[in-house]
Amino acid sequence: MKKYTKIKDISNLNETIKEAILLKINPFEFQDLGKHKTLVMLFFNASLRTRLSTEKAAKNLGMDVMVLNVNDAWQLEFEDGTVMYANTSEHIKEAAQVISQYADIIAVRAFPALTDKAKDQSEYILKSFEKFATVPIVNMESATAHPLQALADAITITELAEKPKPKVVLSWAPHPKALPQAVANSFVEMMRNLEVDFTITHPEGYELDKNITKETPINYNQKEALKDADFVYVKNWSNFNDYGKVLNRDENWMMTKDKLGNAKFMHCLPVRRNIVVEDAVLDSENSVVIKQANNRTYAAQIVLKQILEGLL
Amino acid sequence: MKKYTKIKDISNLNETIKEAILLKINPFEFQDLGKHKTLVMLFFNASLRTRLSTEKAAKNLGMDVMVLNVNDAWQLEFEDGTVMYANTSEHIKEAAQVISQYADIIAVRAFPALTDKAKDQSEYILKSFEKFATVPIVNMESATAHPLQALADAITITELAEKPKPKVVLSWAPHPKALPQAVANSFVEMMRNLEVDFTITHPEGYELDKNITKETPINYNQKEALKDADFVYVKNWSNFNDYGKVLNRDENWMMTKDKLGNAKFMHCLPVRRNIVVEDAVLDSENSVVIKQANNRTYAAQIVLKQILEGLL
Amino acid sequence: MKKYTKIKDISNLNETIKEAILLKINPFEFQDLGKHKTLVMLFFNASLRTRLSTEKAAKNLGMDVMVLNVNDAWQLEFEDGTVMYANTSEHIKEAAQVISQYADIIAVRAFPALTDKAKDQSEYILKSFEKFATVPIVNMESATAHPLQALADAITITELAEKPKPKVVLSWAPHPKALPQAVANSFVEMMRNLEVDFTITHPEGYELDKNITKETPINYNQKEALKDADFVYVKNWSNFNDYGKVLNRDENWMMTKDKLGNAKFMHCLPVRRNIVVEDAVLDSENSVVIKQANNRTYAAQIVLKQILEGLL
Numbered sequence: 001m002k003k004y005t006k007i008k009d010i011s012n013l014n015e016t017i018k019e020a021i022l023l024k025i026n027p028f029e030f031q032d033l034g035k036h037k038t039l040v041m042l043f044f045n046a047s048l049r050t051r052l053s054t055e056k057a058a059k060n061l062g063m064d065v066m067v068l069n070v071n072d073a074w075q076l077e078f079e080d081g082t083v084m085y086a087n088t089s090e091h092i093k094e095a096a097q098v099i100s101q102y103a104d105i106i107a108v109r110a111f112p113a114l115t116d117k118a119k120d121q122s123e124y125i126l127k128s129f130e131k132f133a134t135v136p137i138v139n140m141e142s143a144t145a146h147p148l149q150a151l152a153d154a155i156t157i158t159e160l161a162e163k164p165k166p167k168v169v170l171s172w173a174p175h176p177k178a179l180p181q182a183v184a185n186s187f188v189e190m191m192r193n194l195e196v197d198f199t200i201t202h203p204e205g206y207e208l209d210k211n212i213t214k215e216t217p218i219n220y221n222q223k224e225a226l227k228d229a230d231f232v233y234v235k236n237w238s239n240f241n242d243y244g245k246v247l248n249r250d251e252n253w254m255m256t257k258d259k260l261g262n263a264k265f266m267h268c269l270p271v272r273r274n275i276v277v278e279d280a281v282l283d284s285e286n287s288v289v290i291k292q293a294n295n296r297t298y299a300a301q302i303v304l305k306q307i308l309e310g311l312l
Numbered sequence: 313m314k315k316y317t318k319i320k321d322i323s324n325l326n327e328t329i330k331e332a333i334l335l336k337i338n339p340f341e342f343q344d345l346g347k348h349k350t351l352v353m354l355f356f357n358a359s360l361r362t363r364l365s366t367e368k369a370a371k372n373l374g375m376d377v378m379v380l381n382v383n384d385a386w387q388l389e390f391e392d393g394t395v396m397y398a399n400t401s402e403h404i405k406e407a408a409q410v411i412s413q414y415a416d417i418i419a420v421r422a423f424p425a426l427t428d429k430a431k432d433q434s435e436y437i438l439k440s441f442e443k444f445a446t447v448p449i450v451n452m453e454s455a456t457a458h459p460l461q462a463l464a465d466a467i468t469i470t471e472l473a474e475k476p477k478p479k480v481v482l483s484w485a486p487h488p489k490a491l492p493q494a495v496a497n498s499f500v501e502m503m504r505n506l507e508v509d510f511t512i513t514h515p516e517g518y519e520l521d522k523n524i525t526k527e528t529p530i531n532y533n534q535k536e537a538l539k540d541a542d543f544v545y546v547k548n549w550s551n552f553n554d555y556g557k558v559l560n561r562d563e564n565w566m567m568t569k570d571k572l573g574n575a576k577f578m579h580c581l582p583v584r585r586n587i588v589v590e591d592a593v594l595d596s597e598n599s600v601v602i603k604q605a606n607n608r609t610y611a612a613q614i615v616l617k618q619i620l621e622g623l624l
Numbered sequence: 625m626k627k628y629t630k631i632k633d634i635s636n637l638n639e640t641i642k643e644a645i646l647l648k649i650n651p652f653e654f655q656d657l658g659k660h661k662t663l664v665m666l667f668f669n670a671s672l673r674t675r676l677s678t679e680k681a682a683k684n685l686g687m688d689v690m691v692l693n694v695n696d697a698w699q700l701e702f703e704d705g706t707v708m709y710a711n712t713s714e715h716i717k718e719a720a721q722v723i724s725q726y727a728d729i730i731a732v733r734a735f736p737a738l739t740d741k742a743k744d745q746s747e748y749i750l751k752s753f754e755k756f757a758t759v760p761i762v763n764m765e766s767a768t769a770h771p772l773q774a775l776a777d778a779i780t781i782t783e784l785a786e787k788p789k790p791k792v793v794l795s796w797a798p799h800p801k802a803l804p805q806a807v808a809n810s811f812v813e814m815m816r817n818l819e820v821d822f823t824i825t826h827p828e829g830y831e832l833d834k835n836i837t838k839e840t841p842i843n844y845n846q847k848e849a850l851k852d853a854d855f856v857y858v859k860n861w862s863n864f865n866d867y868g869k870v871l872n873r874d875e876n877w878m879m880t881k882d883k884l885g886n887a888k889f890m891h892c893l894p895v896r897r898n899i900v901v902e903d904a905v906l907d908s909e910n911s912v913v914i915k916q917a918n919n920r921t922y923a924a925q926i927v928l929k930q931i932l933e934g935l936l
Contacts, residue, residue, distance in 0.1 A: 028348050036652050038680060048385035048407065052378055052414040056350060059376050064683050066676055069384060072693060073672035074894045083898040085800050090894030093906070094913065095672065098893065101918040102676040176397050269410065270386045270402030274395040282405070289406065294413040340660050360697035360719065364690055364726040368662060371688050381696060488709050581722065582698045582714030586707040594717070601718065606725040 001306035003136040005126055007147045007189050010306075017158050020151070020295075020302035027060040027301065033308045034063030040103035041067045041140070044110040044125065049269060049296050050140045050148065054107055057300035061308065066102070078124050092125075096132035105136050105307055112143035114178050114244030120144065121209075136307045138300075141182055144209075149268050150186035151299035154194055156292045157231055160264060165195050166230035169263075171222060172202030173276040174249045175236035183268045184237045185212050192216065201225030203248050208240055222253060229263040234277055257281050264288045313618035315448040317438055319459045319501050322618075329470050332463070332607075332614040339372045339613065345620045346375030352415035353379045353452070356422040356437065361581060361608050362452045362460065366419055369612035373620065378414070390436050404437075408444035417448050417619055424455035426490050426556030432456065433521075448619045450612075453494055456521075461580050462498035463611035466506055468604045469543055472576060477507050478542035481575075483534060484514030485588040486561045487548035495580045496549045497524050504528065513537035515560045520552055534565060541575040546589055569593050576600045625930035629750055629763040631771045631813050634930075641782050644775070644919075644926040651684045651925065657932045658687030664727035665691045665764070668734040668749065673893060673920050674764045674772065678731060681924035685932065690726070702748050716749075720756035729760050729931055736767035738802050738868030744768065745833075760931045762924075765806055768833075773892050774810035775923035778818055780916045781855055784888060789819050790854035793887075795846060796826030797900040798873045799860035807892045808861045809836050816840065825849030827872045832864055846877060853887040858901055881905050888912045 003009055010016050023029075039058040043051070051067070058065045070076065076095055077088035084091065099106055108129050112120035126142040139147055157168065168191055170184060189212055191198040200213065201222045207213070219225035226232060234255045239245045255265065257280040265277065265287045273279055281287060315321055322328050335341075351370040355363065363379070370377045382388065388407055389400035396403065411418055420441050424432035438454040451459055469480065480503055482496060501524055503510040512525065513534045519525070531537035538544060546567045551557045567577065569592040577589065577599045585591055593599060627633055634640050647653075663682040667675065675691070682689045694700065700719055701712035708715065723730055732753050736744035750766040763771055781792065792815055794808060813836055815822040824837065825846045831837070843849035850856060858879045863869045879889065881904040889901065889911045897903055905911060 038683075040676065043384070046385055048380070048402070049410060051380065051385070052352065052411065055378050056376075056414045059350075064680075066679055068672070068675065072667070073670055073675070077897070081898070081903060084896035085899055089896065090672070091897050093897075094893055094895065094917075097914045098673060098917040099676065101914070102680045102921060269406055271406065272396035272401065273389070273403050274393070275397055279393060282403075290409045290413070293406075293410040297414065355696070358697055360692070360714070361722060363692065363697070364664065364723065367690050368688075368726050371662075581718055583718065584708035584713065585701070585715050585717075586705070587709055591705060602721045602725070605718075605722040609726065 001310050004147060004303045004307065005130060005137055005139040006145055007150055007186060007193065013193055016302055017155050020155050020298040021159060023298050023301050030305055031062035033305060034058065034061035037104040037308060038064045038066060038102065039105050039107060040099055041065065041107045043069045047109055049293050050109060053296035054140060054300040057297050058304055060301055061304055078128050092128040093132050096129050097134060100134040103135055104311060105138060105304065106133055107138040107140045109140035110142055112180050114180065114238060117243035138303060144182055144185055146182045146186045148296065148299050148303065149183055150190035152292055152295040153187055153266065154190050155295040155299060156288060157194065160288060165197055167197040167228055168231045168233065169225050169229045170200045170233045170235065171226065171255060172206055172253055173234045173236045173255060174251060174253050175272060175276060178238035178244050178246050179236050181208055181237040181240055184208055184235050187233055188212050188216060199225050203250065203253065205241065205247065206239060226259055231266055232260055232263045233266040235267065236276060254278060255281055257284060260286060266292055269293055313622050316459060316615045316619065317442060317449055317451040318457055319462055319498060319505065325505055328614055329467050332467050332610040333471060335610050335613050342617055343374035345617060346370065346373035349416040349620060350376045350378060350414065351417050351419060352411055353377065353419045354382055356382045359421055361605050362421060365608035366452060366612040369609050370616055372613055373616055390440050404440040405444050408441050409446060412446040415447055416623060417450060417616065418445055419450040419452045421452035422454055424492050426492065426550060429555035450615060456494055456497055458494045458498045460608065460611050460615065461495055462502035464604055464607040465499055465578065466502050467607040467611060468600060469506065472600060477509055479509040479540055480543045480545065481537050481541045482512045482545045482547065483538065483567060484518055484565060485546045485548045485567060486563060486565050487584060487588060490550035490556050490558050491548050493520055493549040493552055496520055496547050499545055500524050500528060511537050515562065515565065517553065517559065518551060538571055543578055544572055544575045545578040547579065548588060566590060567593055569596060572598060578604055581605055625934050627760040628771060628927045628931065629754060629761055630769055631774055631810060637817055640926055641779050644779050644922040645783060647922050647925050654929055655686035657929060658682065658685035661728040661932060662688045662690060662726065663729050663731060664723055665689065665731045666694055668694045671733055673917050674733060677920035678764060678924040681921050682928055684925055685928055702752050716752040717756050720753050721758060724758040727759055728935060729762060729928065730757055731762040731764045733764035734766055736804050738804065738862060741867035762927060768806055768809055770806045770810045772920065772923050772927065773807055774814035776916055776919040777811055777890065778814050779919040779923060780912060781818065784912060789821055791821040791852055792855045793849050793853045794824045794857045794859065795850065795879060796830055796877055797858045797860045797879060798875060798877050799896065799900060802862035802868050802870050803860050805832055805861040805864055808832055808859050811857055812836050812840060823849050827874065827877065829865065829871065830863060850883055855890055856884055856887045857890040859891065860900060878902060879905055881908060884910060890916055893917055
């Protein structure tokens with residue numbers, strides 16, 4: 001693997017998922033692979049799971065890790081040709097090249113601002129790192145994608161599926177704040193590549209990017225969509241068409257124990273209790289969110305392992 | 313040891329103190345014990361000594377360490393059953409379980425707000441971690457206790473005592489800001505478990521929690537209390553009865569070289585010079601605050617060692 | 625080496641530069657030297673290169689590293705004898721002694737405030753650490769000096785010089801904000817110790833400290849100064865006489881491809897594009913800023929190596 005900025009960077013998905021699951025048996029088996037290799041983790045935004053699981057994954061592989069909150073460095077400029085008279089002190093051209101000399105792999109988290117659709121869709125932060133860095137880039141959640149989360153989700157579904165081709169439903173949920181589409185996008189893309197029966201349900205008008213959902217069935221009737229589901233992935237995203245707006249806070253879209261039935265409940269976390277999903281779901285045996293979060297370590301570890309192998 | 317949230321978690325105090333002192337001879341002797349074990353350190357508040365000494369202690373034992381300022385992650389919710397519509401993004405139920413999967417031990421620092429006595433006394437942050445985490449918890453100073461500091465204090469007194477059953481005095485000092493009772497509480501509790509002659513002196517009305525001080529003699533006359541003292545531990549705390557208030561700024565309670573006499577001066581640091589204690593004390597041979605701070609490493613190390621042994 | 629707070633702490637500059645270059649062949653050759661040794665890095669200010677390169681250098685040598693933003697600890701007091709009633713919680717006397725017990729080497733970054741010349745020139749932060757710490761201090765940029773940068777600059781010039789005694793020009797550049805003189809000061813001092821033909825060019829009135837520039841030729845005519853230059857180091861600094869003021873924003877002082885000619889372009893980074901230097905320079909083969917930044921690792925590593933050797 002040359003980088004992991006999007007799901008398609010994985011060449012053999014099923015094999016990768018199996019290998020990730022095998023890593024759990026002995027997480028330290030490949031400690032020599034990362035010896036004298038450094039992962040630099042750059043955060044433009046808050047992180048708990050991604051920060052800890054990715055750092056742990058790297059250390060499981062014997063890597064050194066340096067974590068930098070970009071706020072502790074210099075405000076970066078991403079526009080080409082700009083006269084840097086305002087707030088930005090350093091251009092990504094220099095920053096990415098420089099960091100590449102201190103790192104064998106660079107991992108970046110950079111959320112969208114959700115105010116300028118074209119700018120967010122351009123993925124200018126992630127793409128700039130890809131363009132100017134001279135080492136592999138790992139996406140720790142960008143404006144439009146969260147492929148490490150999606151890989152952890154795929155590992156979780158693969159581990160817990162009780163039948164071939166389980167039914168998986170992505171169900172929109174309300175949220176007080178405007179959230180990115182990144183997690184939903186990557187989950188959709190991942191499901192389209194797994195052997196699952198996949199449906200999306202959300203209020204009318206809350207369609208995700210058609211270039212990502214493509215032929216995936218969309219059902220505006222949540223109850224119908226959830227019927228006979230094996231896995232229900234609940235997630236809020238702000239409106240994609242009326243970009244970044246919170247147009248719907250309808251509590252009826254909250255996931256309840258009643259709606260969930262016997263399905264397994266998934267969420268990337270953090271989750272707002274009794275807004276996105278009621279306590280009764282999260283506190284039940286049906287919730288697999290903690291296992292999902294655990295799989296973040298092995299998703300990151302298999303990605304770093306494959307990238308390190310590519311560096312040999 | 314299964315955890316270290318309070319002094320009573322130490323089963324054999326005298327033995328533990330002796331072992332801690334022995335660690336100084338070869339701090340790296342038990343490097344295999346922490347191999348492939350991870351300490352996650354979570355900070356809700358500022359830290360210098362606790363941060364550096366605990367991280368160092370863990371590394372001395374061969375552990376990996378991940379440090380996370382909670383501000384760099386998500387604002388946590390601690391109330392049960394709440395509808396998370398406001399500022400909190402993640403419930404401690406998820407956070408503690410999730411972090412437990414990335415950590416073999418979790419250390420937490422969470423100061424009191426000093427505005428709601430019942431809430432602070434409930435130790436809801438520390439207790440929530442204890443309740444929901446699935447790995448041992450270490451208290452790096454909670455609302456009401458600082459047991460790692462108290463253990464370092466006990467090590468210091470044990471090392472420096474020049475006679476059996478030395479006289480130890482805890483002497484309140486003025487301070488411009490409202491400070492927690494945590495350090496004083498844990499010191500009192502620790503002294504009640506050591507072979508020392510222990511007295512507390514503070515202005516009338518500045519009584520600590522009676523459930524902690526119990527039968528400890530309290531003398532409102534500082535001069536009398538300090539008579540023939542071998543160790544004088546100076547510390548401010550805000551009022552416990554009129555909770556969190558600064559009711560007294562009387563400079564006469566500042567520790568001076570004159571008052572101290574031949575006793576050894578102790579303080580947990582940070583200390584405000586010429587408010588809590590005059591320069592002449594801190595800059596004299598009688599001050600053992602630097603040695604005390606050094607013992608933070610070995611207090612943390614013996615605690616982590618005993619917890620790691622409990623994990624075997 | 626007992627410490628590295630200024631260039632003169634290097635006893636044999638040419639030998640040290642050569643050794644630094646040799647470190648690149650096998651950066652991990654001296655991993656045993658740092659085993660069980662801890663570098664504590666303290667940041668009062670923002671950092672990208674210094675943070676990552678110094679941490680990496682220490683790890684290359686097998687050291688443990690603990691990074692602390694001083695904002696995450698306590699506000700420090702530096703005045704002697706002060707009554708600490710205001711904002712500062714801890715005196716440098718305690719802080720430096722305490723941290724020395726957790727560290728084998730302490731590295732400090734502390735920029736000048738640029739409002740009080742005498743205070744900045746006193747280097748009270750760096751000097752206080754030197755005075756009260758009991759372990760070697762490394763300067764990661766202080767009020768008036770950036771000797772790790774200057775050493776990286778010397779390595780870069782030594783590596784890339786195509787003839788003996790190359791002509792080196794330090795050329796002032798405009799900048800919207802008031803910047804320290806530290807980088808320029810250390811570069812000047814370093815150049816005075818290298819076998820180079822060295823000239824400074826800046827607008828009249830922008831003289832650096834005469835105690836540093838001494839007999840170095842100063843030419844107010846940039847074009848004349850740049851003639852036949854082999855290396856041009858471009859850097860803004862705020863006015864030293866009318867201290868900390870931005871008295872000149874003349875765009876004509878910006879470095880252009882035309883002015884640079886065949887010389888190699890140097891800058892410590894971060895650099896504001898099209899203010900300090902035009903894109904055409906930074907994006908050309910003549911720019912060696914990325915190589916310079918890479919040499920930060922080896923400058924830090926040779927310094928830490930020599931200090932570690934001094935600890936044996």
